[in-house]
Amino acid sequence: MAANHLYAALFAATSPDAVAIETPERRYTYADLDLETARFANALTALGVAPGDRVAAQVEKSAANLLLYLATIRAGAVFLPLNPAYTLAEVEMFLADAEPALVVCDPAAREAVAAIAGAAAVETLDAAGSGSLAALAAGSPDRFATAARTADDLAAICYTSGTTGRSKGAMLTHAALAANAAALRDLWRFTSDDVLIHALPLYHVHGLFVAANVLMMAGGSMILQPRFDPAAVIAAMGRATSLMGVPTFYHRLLASPELDAAATARMRLFVCGSAPLLARTHEAWRARTGHAIIERYGMTETLMIASNPYDGERRPGTVGFALPGVSLRIAGEVGAIEVKGTHVFGGYWRAPEKTAAELTPDGWFVTGDLGRVDADGYLSIVGRAKDLVISGGLNIYPKEIEAAIDALPGVVESAVIGLPHADLGEAVTAVVVASGDVSEAEVLEGLTGRLARFKIPRRVVFAHELPRNGMGKVQKATLRDRYRAAP
Numbered sequence: 428m429a430a431n432h433l434y435a436a437l438f439a440a441t442s443p444d445a446v447a448i449e450t451p452e453r454r455y456t457y458a459d460l461d462l463e464t465a466r467f468a469n470a471l472t473a474l475g476v477a478p479g480d481r482v483a484a485q486v487e488k489s490a491a492n493l494l495l496y497l498a499t500i501r502a503g504a505v506f507l508p509l510n511p512a513y514t515l516a517e518v519e520m521f522l523a524d525a526e527p528a529l530v531v532c533d534p535a536a537r538e539a540v541a542a543i544a545g546a547a548a549v550e551t552l553d554a555a556g557s558g559s560l561a562a563l564a565a566g567s568p569d570r571f572a573t574a575a576r577t578a579d580d581l582a583a584i585c586y587t588s589g590t591t592g593r594s595k596g597a598m599l600t601h602a603a604l605a606a607n608a609a610a611l612r613d614l615w616r617f618t619s620d621d622v623l624i625h626a627l628p629l630y631h632v633h634g635l636f637v638a639a640n641v642l643m644m645a646g647g648s649m650i651l652q653p654r655f656d657p658a659a660v661i662a663a664m665g666r667a668t669s670l671m672g673v674p675t676f677y678h679r680l681l682a683s684p685e686l687d688a689a690a691t692a693r694m695r696l697f698v699c700g701s702a703p704l705l706a707r708t709h710e711a712w713r714a715r716t717g718h719a720i721i722e723r724y725g726m727t728e729t730l731m732i733a734s735n736p737y738d739g740e741r742r743p744g745t746v747g748f749a750l751p752g753v754s755l756r757i758a759g760e761v762g763a764i765e766v767k768g769t770h771v772f773g774g775y776w777r778a779p780e781k782t783a784a785e786l787t788p789d790g791w792f793v794t795g796d797l798g799r800v801d802a803d804g805y806l807s808i809v810g811r812a813k814d815l816v817i818s819g820g821l822n823i824y825p826k827e828i829e830a831a832i833d834a835l836p837g838v839v840e841s842a843v844i845g846l847p848h849a850d851l852g853e854a855v856t857a858v859v860v861a862s863g864d865v866s867e868a869e870v871l872e873g874l875t876g877r878l879a880r881f882k883i884p885r886r887v888v889f890a891h892e893l894p895r896n897g898m899g900k901v902q903k904a905t906l907r908d909r910y911r912a913a914p
Contacts, residue, residue: 431501431573431575433582436608437497437643438643441457441646442457442619444457447459447648462569463498465501465571466498466569469564476502476529478502478504478576480529482499483525484531485513485531486531486532486552487553488628489552489553491552491556492552496508496629496635503574508583508629512897515543520594521596524776526547527547532550533551578605579773581773584598584599595778596778603770604730607752607770609644611641615641615737617647619645621668624670626659627673630897655679660676667694668695669698672699674704675899677697686716698722700725703808721741724808727772729794733755736748745805748806752769752770753766753767757800761799763795764806765791818845828855829841832859837861837864837865838859839861841858841859844906856885867886870887893906
């Protein structure tokens, strides 16, 4: 009988007695995962879930959340993780599009979700791992004949953030998830001796398909924390080896006086992604801990594309080199990043026309990001194509201006956008978060002589914070809407 491609790959190198997941309540060995995922898989099939069916999960982070994901793959179904923060209207859109056989939600939301779930069954799972689905699993057999799935079969659908319009369901195959996890395991040197502090959410590629998949494929262990809490992360460092996070993690950890070289002495690896890391945060982390953070680059449709090296210079402001199995090209010195390879998604769910619109005639996926490669081969992301500012016919890359503003005294961070201008088409506008009394005149004066005149913002506005999505990415569309009509 053919194997289940992803499930087999995730557990090929595991030891039954090794700890896979640790929570404050329980430790799960890999033998426990085998038994528990069998129970959940039996529960899914009892509810009518068949291979190829979608299982939507809008649940809080927990070990049971991970068991549900693994059981869905084991049963041959397609996992559809949904952010618990989504509104009922958003969930209704996703369910109407994906047409899942089963929706799993928080017990408190069951009645409301059932009203929008159509023909789907609705079961519950809460942050403690309790609920109707957990109860059904607890009474199910602990043996399950894992469903056969090939490399080309669909394993998950992840909806994009929808910053450029209606969210689209990116179809991720068994081959894409398995190959990407294997590449990162090898590149970042993960082994069965590793213990990862898992403080990321489980509804996103980063926390689920990078952090969890990589650790399981290496046979390592996860300290599963319900949410990011700086004190809890630092407390866990004494028995961990690695942390994966977003820039906000590292910025907030640096604010803790408990963070120092002694606290991180046992750690071997810090990885950052999902949004750009400020060069000064990178440098402050190295100065405080003695560790250089590895920045990497990826997106929902492609999983991880590039990473700074494990051995060699981890260059601030860059995302390193293309991963094994990924081909990457850029049109011109600065241009659109296009990728091809096993890791790339299988298209948008039930939207062949949208899929075709994102592919070049020769089959490369257009990421929408603009990049450049330096003389040493390091890739830098200079911005999103949709965020490119064209002022007076000149292309202006926001990342360059943001880096210059962020280096000024008193500036915490910034975001540069283009706003309509009668004469120039678009005018450069900087939105600045400052830690003290910083004026527009001081920002402009600080940029004079550092940037060409046409790049210097026509306007500087100040904000208490920048709007971000759940993974820490600045929402520039929100800023454009907010300041377009402002005086």
